[in-house]
Amino acid sequence: MRLRPHTDDGARIVIDKGPFTDTLIRQFPKLTVAEGSSKFRALLIGGISALVACIGLLVWFGVPITAELLSNVYPRDSEIRLGEIARDQIISAFALENEENDEEVVCVPNADAMRGLDQIMHQLIKSGDLDYTYEITVIRSDMANAIALPGGQIVLFSDLLQMATSPEGLAGVLAHEIGHTEMHHGLRKMFYGIGLGQLIWLFGGGLDAPIDLLFQHSYSRQMEHDADLYALDLLGKAKVTSHDLAALLEKMSRQRTRNGLQNTIPEFLSSHPDTDGRSALFKEARLTGKVDIPYADWLAIENICRF
Numbered sequence: 001m002r003l004r005p006h007t008d009d010g011a012r013i014v015i016d017k018g019p020f021t022d023t024l025i026r027q028f029p030k031l032t033v034a035e036g037s038s039k040f041r042a043l044l045i046g047g048i049s050a051l052v053a054c055i056g057l058l059v060w061f062g063v064p065i066t067a068e069l070l071s072n073v074y075p076r077d078s079e080i081r082l083g084e085i086a087r088d089q090i091i092s093a094f095a096l097e098n099e100e101n102d103e104e105v106v107c108v109p110n111a112d113a114m115r116g117l118d119q120i121m122h123q124l125i126k127s128g129d130l131d132y133t134y135e136i137t138v139i140r141s142d143m144a145n146a147i148a149l150p151g152g153q154i155v156l157f158s159d160l161l162q163m164a165t166s167p168e169g170l171a172g173v174l175a176h177e178i179g180h181t182e183m184h185h186g187l188r189k190m191f192y193g194i195g196l197g198q199l200i201w202l203f204g205g206g207l208d209a210p211i212d213l214l215f216q217h218s219y220s221r222q223m224e225h226d227a228d229l230y231a232l233d234l235l236g237k238a239k240v241t242s243h244d245l246a247a248l249l250e251k252m253s254r255q256r257t258r259n260g261l262q263n264t265i266p267e268f269l270s271s272h273p274d275t276d277g278r279s280a281l282f283k284e285a286r287l288t289g290k291v292d293i294p295y296a297d298w299l300a301i302e303n304i305c306r307f
Helices: 019-027 036-073 075-098 111-125 158-165 167-182 186-203 205-238 243-258 275-285 295-302
Strands: 001-005 029-032 134-141 146-149 153-157
Touching: 036 186, 075 134, 075 146, 075 153, 075 186, 111 167, 111 205, 111 295, 134 158, 146 167, 153 158, 153 167, 153 295, 158 243, 158 295, 167 186, 167 205, 167 243, 167 295, 186 205, 205 275, 243 275
Parallel strands: 134 153
Antiparallel strands: 001 029, 146 153
16 A cells, blocks of 8 residues: 555555555644556556457458458459469469379369360359359369469369269369359458558467467358358259259268268368358259260360379
8 A cells, every 4th residue: 555645745654455554644634545557557448358359340340341441442454463472472382282193283173174164164154143254274183173363363272182982072062163253252351360460460469379360260260151152053054953962062071071081170260161051051952954065075074284
């Protein structure tokens, strides 16, 4: 406890609060408790709380809104170039990882495979009012995945093609990736990451890695769900069944389980929503219809990286 005279001349008595202090105050009524430190502490706590609240509002609302606004006005030519650069960087990364192998990283489709891919994309594109021209790159990899990059670039990994059992399943994957592109998810993630990085640099110090991981993935999981809904709508317009995509997702989930990868990352830290929930979404939609390509073309697509 701090005691000072009523007429404050700067003098202070600092003692532990107890029965003695009560007696002292009664004996010397001209002394009063100095409240400066407690007021300062209250102001400090209030200021810190307000700062934390402001940062929270910026992270959850300000940065995503700004990222979306910027993605809508970003020049299209720059976005296309950005996607091409990102594609080339992915190719270089896989080439470096597999430099001991003689096989080419990028698999070039033969005439049958190219015709089949073009037909799948044509059936999807003609059914929707799409803003981009799409280019597909197939990379040799044992990873069953696909990536949508800014500007209309789609990267397919060869194991996904071999795991898909039908052109309708692949059409579902492509519809999902088209959804990412049409909704500017690549740009939004880029601007979101830049904005979040600046906030962390200003306020977070050395905590950037885990915080960035948590917020970045939380944001992208919503994007994945939105892309799934977009894919459902596009598949419905294209008259392509959604059941084959559901089956493909279940097959991928079983493979991950066999490889010991299932549930190694909690869902809230995963960039994709839970696989079971996604497959149920496409299964319950009960869309019907086929992709009109010859079986030989589909066989060529499945084996793009085997020829």
